[in-house]
Amino acid sequence: MARRRKAENEWLPERVYRGRSAFEFRPDKKTCIPLCPIDAPRRVVLRRHAEELAKYQVIENSLEHLVSVFMASPAFSSLAVRTRSDYERYSKTVLKVFGKMQAEMIRPEHIRQYMDIRGEETQVQANREHSFMSKVFSWAYERGRVSMNPCHKVRKFSEESRDRYIEDWEYGAVYEQANAYVKVAMEISYCCATRQGDILNMKHEQLQDEGIYIKQGKTNKAQIKRWNPRLRAAIKMLRQQQVVANRTYLFIDKNGQRITGHKLRQWWRKARDDAEKESRNKRLNMNLLFDFTFHDIKAKSISDYEGNKQQFSGHKTQSQVQVYDRKVPVVDTHD
Secondary structure, eight states: OOOOOOOOGSSSSSTTEESSSSEEEEEEEEEEEEEEEEEOOOOHHHHHHHHHHHTTTTTBHHHHHHHHHTSSSSSHHHHHHHHHHHHHHHHHHHHHHHSBBBBBEEEEEEEEHHHHHHHTOOHHHHHHHHHHHHHHHHHHHHSSSSOOOOTOOOOOHHHHHHOOOHHHHHHHHHHHHHHHHHHHHHHHHHHHOOOHHHHHOGGGGGSSSEEEEEETTOOEEEEEEOOOOOHHHHHHHHHHTOOOOOSBSSOOOOOOOOOOOOHHHHHHHHHHHHHHHHHHHHTTTOOOHHHHHHHHHHHHHHHHHOOOOOHTTSSSSSSHHHHHOOOOOOOOOOO
């Protein structure tokens, strides 16, 4: 017969105990999972217990279990921050369908059926989720957890490469309407062919004598982008916005808090919409459409660069460079 708990512990969930320095969840005789410090509020203890109980109750050898093991592995930790974030997002959709299935029982025809149904809604996301599942199954196959990768040879949907090139006047129109933070981000992206995430994550220590040290979050390629007057002016403008100091990040708001991607995207969309309205007022007979994204600035940067585009962009292959080189060439004609 189990001993009755002390009055002070009666609120604790089943198999949760007070340890020396932390509350502990012991779902079986061999497992002890620390939850939170011994002085944590009850709501925190209950929340952490619910989280760990949900993990523990995952069906062993199901795809949900396999994904959780993969995401706790060094292989997942070694991925770029953006990739990990994307995989976590893709997993939520995939596991709604396959989560409770035994991973070993998932076959290529199941993946094909998933792709066809998901593709009716969005073929791009279907392709991304295919890549995520393939990564998990490949990892599991190499470690003897499954006998095959069911995604292998299941074709993705064809995707057309984006070819939108931002004209100089379009760039200038958005820049004119943007606030200081967006202006700086635009200039850094154009001067350095840099993604938004890498820009917002820039730290003071990256500003070096020769230029800005940038390690791309997606490819891990490290470069020093040499200073030029335009780049120096952008950093000067950014520092003028820093009312409250932040010893780590460069992109901070008036309160010293790091600016998020969500906030920058809001500002970017407003600047682009305002520029579109203003440009239409000036060109009443033109059907203008500012249908470019912030990421297209990187493509403009690479397209406009006249030197070694692969070295400048930091891409590993020439085919990757071609995706971003969107300026229509002007060629000679016969006399």
